[in-house]
Amino acid sequence: MTDRRRSVAAAADGFMRAFTVDDLIAAARAHSPGIGVATVYRAVASMEDAGALERVGSRDGSALYVRCSVEEHHHHLVCTACGAVAHTPCPLGAPASDAAHEGFVVTSHQVTLYGLCAACATTGPEGG
Amino acid sequence: MTDRRRSVAAAADGFMRAFTVDDLIAAARAHSPGIGVATVYRAVASMEDAGALERVGSRDGSALYVRCSVEEHHHHLVCTACGAVAHTPCPLGAPASDAAHEGFVVTSHQVTLYGLCAACATTGPEGG
DNA sequence: TCCAAAATGAGAATCATTATCACAAGTAGA
DNA sequence: TCTACTTGTGATAATGATTCTCATTTTGGA
Ligand SMILES: [Mn+2]
Ligand SMILES: [Mn+2]
Ligand SMILES: [Zn+2]
Ligand SMILES: [Zn+2]
Numbered sequence: 001m002t003d004r005r006r007s008v009a010a011a012a013d014g015f016m017r018a019f020t021v022d023d024l025i026a027a028a029r030a031h032s033p034g035i036g037v038a039t040v041y042r043a044v045a046s047m048e049d050a051g052a053l054e055r056v057g058s059r060d061g062s063a064l065y066v067r068c069s070v071e072e073h074h075h076h077l078v079c080t081a082c083g084a085v086a087h088t089p090c091p092l093g094a095p096a097s098d099a100a101h102e103g104f105v106v107t108s109h110q111v112t113l114y115g116l117c118a119a120c121a122t123t124g125p126e127g128g
Numbered sequence: 129m130t131d132r133r134r135s136v137a138a139a140a141d142g143f144m145r146a147f148t149v150d151d152l153i154a155a156a157r158a159h160s161p162g163i164g165v166a167t168v169y170r171a172v173a174s175m176e177d178a179g180a181l182e183r184v185g186s187r188d189g190s191a192l193y194v195r196c197s198v199e200e201h202h203h204h205l206v207c208t209a210c211g212a213v214a215h216t217p218c219p220l221g222a223p224a225s226d227a228a229h230e231g232f233v234v235t236s237h238q239v240t241l242y243g244l245c246a247a248c249a250t251t252g253p254e255g256g
Numbered sequence: 257t258c259c260a261a262a263a264t265g266a267g268a269a270t271c272a273t274t275a276t277c278a279c280a281a282g283t284a285g286a
Numbered sequence: 287t288c289t290a291c292t293t294g295t296g297a298t299a300a301t302g303a304t305t306c307t308c309a310t311t312t313t314g315g316a
Contacts, residue, residue, distance in 0.1 A: 038264075038267095042264085163296085189272065
């Protein structure tokens with residue numbers, strides 16, 4: 001774990017919302033001014049591999065990520081208005097046992113729920 | 129509905145697997161030799177809006193789509209070995225009622241299961 | 257300390273997707 | 287038929303996120 005990687009991880013920790021790699025670069029530069037984009041992209045890739053980061057879609061052609069500190073397998077609720085993220089348990093009881101598709105071996109799956117967080121649903125966008 | 133749009137739709141119908149826009153362009157040119165990439169991208173966008181196409185991830189930086197003739201809300205099983213696609217009913221009973229996240233109003237969600245289709249699981253990749 | 261392996265960053269390259277824009281085709285009304 | 291207007295098309299340029307290159311540090315262990 002290098003100094004740069006620590007900066008990126010800390011920057012990711014700072015977000016309460018979904019963020020882009022650009023967001024991450026800007027945040028990481030607060031503590032590591034000279035950090036390069038390639039380094040951040042590399043850190044993102046390794047954090048994604050490690051499960052510390054998960055991609056939850058994209059916005060204007062940029063990938064959107066959320067920080068996951070939870071170890072167990074889980075999924076996400078992403079507010080499309082303010083970007084707030086909640087981590088939610090996996091709702092799929094036994095996806096591999098779907099009788100209609102016998103023989104299909106599920107190795108991974110991705111569930112993302114989009115909508116409005118409580119704050120945005122009540123006070124409107126930018127309200128949270 | 130123009131001649132070009134019809135060609136793209138027909139090309140999409142021809143795929144039994146997930147496909148990229150490039151795949152679609154090549155297939156559409158079989159019947160509309162001069163069709164341009166912009167036109168295909170525009171057709172893809174409108175079919176996606178109409179629910180006739182759904183994006184199910186990406187491969188090497190290119191978006192992957194599947195053709196959906198089913199009208200009802202559903203999701204997909206995508207074979208990561210051969211690209212085979214199965215359409216599967218929505219496994220989420222009442223996603224909006226998750227007690228742990230009261231207040232979050234779910235407006236859309238995306239569920240994709242990746243794995244191996246029966247053929248690939250038994251005979252190995254390229255076996256299906 | 258010494259060294260091989262891994263990480264870094266500036267910049268170039270890639271390349272999927274979009275934007276432009278001039279033109280073709282249809283449409284509706286006069 | 288003429289005209290005005292809208293829509294679709296396609297060649298091409300532009301965009302921009304991500305990846306690659308490569309010379310230069312940095313790291314962590316012996
Ligand atoms: Mn999470
Ligand atoms: Mn479908
Ligand atoms: Zn569903
Ligand atoms: Zn398969």
